[in-house]
Amino acid sequence: NAGVTQTPKFQVLKTGQSMTLQCAQDMNHNSMYWYRQDPGMGLRLIYYSASEGTTDKGEVPNGYNVSRLNKREFSLRLESAAPSQTSVYFCASRGAPPGPGANVLTFGAGSRLTVL
């Protein structure tokens, strides 16, 4: 019962470096999400994917790219990291109706990224 798995859990980058956050879910969920969490700002949506092969921008997409590799996997890429991207990143997934996970987000454990 792994649920949503994110890697890495911690990462330190230098400004201008690139990296990819990986996310995989084993619940056969259709929708997957990437959020960032910053102090005093709650969770803000970066990108989401309603189904395999589709992606859409959220509230704060600038500086990020995503790939929905297959139904299980949804990766987030920072092409040229900036200090403003220092944050905790969460991947989440949601099942399709009428299953029990249809209207609920299930989250990964989060990835703390620091950009120096």
Add this chain to the structure above:
Amino acid sequence: AQTVTQSQPEMSVQEAETVTLSCTYDTSESDYYLFWYKQPPSRQMILVIRQEAYKQQNATENRFSVNFQKAAKSFSLKISDSQLGDAAMYFCAYRVTGNQFYFGTGTSLTVIP
């Protein structure tokens, strides 16, 4: 605009006492879902309770219950018999039709032994 407001950045409660966390939201939709998530120091986001807007009865999960006032667009969380393990950041959220979920800025709850 879809917004969620948690007006209490920090709250504290004595162990075994009851505490209520406030949440208001703004949507023009009539059909939506409301949630409270808990984030302990481990950072994991855990669903505490959810409410469908079309249901008049307030949701309850053991010591956690909500007061859902649809007309006032209010969705407060009541924690009864508070325990040390309840100490966490609590986020209110909702989803209207579509894929996006909207989160508040969180309330940090301290439980005093």
